[in-house]
Amino acid sequence: MERTKRLLVAAALTVTLGPATVGTTPASADTVVAPFLLQVGSTMPALPGKAVALATGPGGAIAAAHTEGVAVWDSGRWTEVTGGAAYKVAWRGDALVALTAKGLLTARRDGAGQWQVSTGRLPEGVDAATALLAGGSDVVLVQGEGLYRQKSGQSWQHERLPGTAVALARAEAGTLAVATSAGLFEQDGRTWKPVTLTGDTGTWASTTITHLTYDSKGRLWFAGGQGIGVRDGKWKLYDPSRGLPLLGFTALAPGADGDVWLGTARGAIRFDGEHWEYRQGRRWLPDDAVAAIAVDGKANAYLGTAGAVGLIEAQRTTLAKKAEVYEQAIDARHRRTQYGFVEGVELDKAGDLSKWTQHDSDNDGLWTGMYGAGESFRYAASKDPQARENARKVFEALKFLGDVTQGGSNPAPAGFPARTVRSTSDTDPNVKDSPERDKEKQKGDALWKISPKRWPTSADGKWYWKSDTSSDELVGHYFFNALYYDLVAEDGAEKKEVASVITRITDHLLDHDLYLVDHDGKPTRWGFFNPSELNGNPWRREERGLNSQTILTFLTIADHVSDDGKYAAAKKKLISESGYEMNTLAPKVTLGVGGGNQSDDEMAFMNYYHLLKYEDEPALKRSWSRSLYDYWQLEQYELNPLFNFIAGVHLKGATWSDAYGPVELDPTGPWLAQSVDTLKRFPLNLVNWKQNNSGRLDITNLGQQVRPDDDASTLGMLRSGTVLPVDERVVGHWNHDPYKLDQGGSGTTEYDGASFLLPYWMGRYHQFISEK
Structure with missing residues (x-):
């Protein structure tokens, strides 16, 4: 995962919050979506x-x-x-x-x-x-x-x-x-x-x-x-x-x-x-x-x-019928292995869905977790038993990513989750993902990790599992498991089972001084949350805010599902001794609108959801709300229903005060209508066909002063002030750069529909939208 330069100035100011109502209708927000x-x-x-x-x-x-x-x-x-x-x-x-x-x-x-x-x-x-x-x-x-x-x-x-x-x-x-x-x-x-x-x-x-x-x-x-x-x-x-x-x-x-x-x-x-x-x-x-x-x-x-x-x-x-179409496509083509990891497929022939090949990715835990999060919201909103079954399968898949790393050729420390798995009957991936390749990667990224074996084998010899797990993988695990714990898991044994999966990852981080430590005893490329790294290493300035927010979210979730006070204590120490509250006020560092890595945006908003949901300390909640408000000011032009709904859930009724007086933090503008429009226009055809928008006359380029680290001629937005509508660009996941004018490929990949299902069912659960 590459990072680009980001800068956002945010102040720690007094915030007064109204009650955060989860699962109920936000005042003046409900939109009835008629057939279209x-x-x-x-x-x-x-x-x-x-x-x-x-x-x-x-x-x-x-x-x-x-x-x-x-x-x-x-x-x-x-x-x-x-x-x-x-x-x-x-x-x-x-x-x-x-x-x-x-x-x-x-x-x-x-x-x-x-x-x-x-x-x-x-x-x-x-x-x-x-x-x-x-x-x-x-x-x-x-x-x-x-x-x-x-x-x-x-x-x-x-x-x-x-x-x-x-x-x-x-x-x-x-x-x-x-x-x-x-x-x-x-x-x-x-x-x-x-x-x-x-x-x-x-x-x-x-x-x-x-x-x-x-x-x-x-x-x-x-x-x-x-x-x-x-x-x-x-x-x-x-x-x-x-x-x-x-x-x-x-x-x-x-x-x-x-x-x-x-x-x-x-x-x-x-x-x-x-x-x-x-x-x-x-x-x-x-x-x-x-x-x-x-x-x-x-x-x-x-x-x-x-x-x-x-x-x-x-x-x-209707939106509900669209959701059914995406679910059917996932069932037909996008569940990989008996654990059902959800990811895109490669098509044998461009645009032809009759023959396809499933494949692993760097982020199977993240993408499958986001699909499962949508199914958790679906179950909470509809009580559909199929949604519960789907969510349970995702829980078992993500749990397996933590089980498969134990024992085998290169056992990892307890609590370490693999990025993904593939059968040992397949071609050995270590031939491609070799130390020699890592050395080449390190020439352009000095912190790139040279792994002695990127794909160890499992204890039963049936699986290769991919190491060097990333921070965004962990975010996917925590985001899903917290939702599954709250919305799907039954009282008693199942909640304890979910809690144990959450805490074993958290315990791994605590036991290893807030590093995610791989089978070789060394931290992964992106698995660092330690104050000595985030505050003491100037190379980590870009990750300081986001990774501070991330570890605080993990500890908050672990504390929510556990009676052990050590998670709250660790969180308190990071805030009081290492300034992580202040770090979190600026999780995005960008040189202008649209800057940065959209994977970071996706991570940050998933973190905000539970960080604000579970936080009981008023002063901290004020900080998290201010942080979300500042972040959303940059993201609101991207027509992203996932980001918009998370902001809508947690900023409703919030205000902050400074020397000039109180200001409401409620999301303003047409964000809800834009979110609905994105869901309505989200294409049924998720093949990655090329979309060429450069040269359009209704586009204004971002300009070099906005994205100095990119080719400004390739980036733009509508003159009206937003990114292009979702059906005029390519969305496989919400980490794609929506300002990139020319997107897509040759039509040989079909994405899954989880990018629709997650915000749709989140919107249904929180009653931002309903249907006739």
Whole structure:
């Protein structure tokens, strides 16, 4: 785990706290989350050619004009209507019309459901490859300065346009709009009236328009060189300063409920007048180059791309149903070994979930513990026996990590938990994780530990177990076990069993002078909590605050589950003699927003949860609350429901006072709505597809002065002041850097859904959210 430079100034000030109510509704915080539409991307079955135009027809049928013909998507399959190159497609009632190399195609289904096709001549001078087409009660073609109408069975009627046409749209009521070299015009009877684009941000040039459409509410939309706009009584104009991600449009189509979809060479954009959604990468599209879009009445978007036709389906769902999907995926693919360690899987083929390989990681205890924490909250909130069973399995898995290190080839001191395990029937991991490799690592990290055997074998010879366990691993153990003790374990024997697992790790730390000591008798790379290290070693300045907070949390939890006063005594000594209370006031050291290692953030917030929950000493609780408040001020822009809910639980009703008077510490701003939005938008597709956001026009880079140790050109946030929404980046765990603009990989890893399940069930348990 790498650390980066961090700086946060926090003062030790008097804090007055209201009662910390756990498991009850925080005043004015409950949000009822109604069923909502969740977008899920997929690739449709292949067409014979590349789709260049799409149109929605009766019953939700989708017509596609493609380079090899015309096809219709209906009843879950493509039906070829005709062959030969096609360029545009529209509907005239139940009839399909298309501009093809052979002329104007008209097709209808007969009584047997077969397509009956006829082809008519185009008006003289009209080029099927470049003309514009609109369906409706009659067919309208536009080429150059000419507009041509044809009613069924009649000849073409010609009208002259005010300029050379570049875009055409037709409202459901029949009104036509055209964008020409002379500007934007709308037809009133036989007269073309100019439309001025004067709106809430001034007047835009109508000659830069490239696309037009009428939405489902009859409002006129345009897209062009400056941005997009909608006429809603008056014009509302949107450019990148108002959230538009990109310019350079290739398509514009109405959505199902007054929204619109835009195509670009770098993905698709949906806008409902308030919220922007950028869809890029293989999570959403077969290819980023979008040439055509159509949206059916159920809000499903069909996107013709350079690769294939993509479908972004609008699935009506609830947060609870999403949770079930993640649980099913974990059961199907993400429980490794008979102990059920929960972690991502490697896919044999990019994006294909049918074949996968499970693997160990550096942090199996942490990730499995966080999954178990979510199951503990789930059980407390729902009393679902399956949640209890899942949590119990996690307890046994984490307990095993402490059991497996005893005896065997290189026995560790009692209480030492392994990072992870793998079967000895697998390839020997020591071949890769060798002392020679450690020496190479040490060249870039002078404190990197050279281990004589990074993977010892267990006493029964069945397991390799990974040594050099990290502090974040321990945080995962304590966070889960404390929750399991409080929320799941039954009175009596089971609580004693949990307490013994907690105290054996804590006893190990106390017995080894607050170091986590490995099988070689030496501390692990990150397992140091001793005052001589944290206060006396200048190399540890970055870890001083966080590791002080961490050991105080461990001792607080151990004291909570034990009648032995030694844990409280050790904690008191660290505070009174070594200043750990003051150290904890500044657990994050950063040179600006977004700085530091997000693994540290994840650890710190999990620590805060129990440190504040169990602390009985008012003065200490004041310190911990102030510390959490300062930390959350940096994290609140990251749209992280886990961090937000922990702050919401423990800062409610808190105030602090200094020379200037009292100040409320309650989390302010839209944190609860943002948390709910993150849970709603959390993608079902957890494959690590690449997400490229650099170059977006709604982004502002953090700047070198904010992240001086990083490449500032790779880091950014929305102009509105938050990180990108969760479905426009990659989240495997909450330790990912949310300010990194380009994330993800080649689609060969699928993450588990514990990053959703933990904050979701925490929010349910604490009643920040409820569902209809």
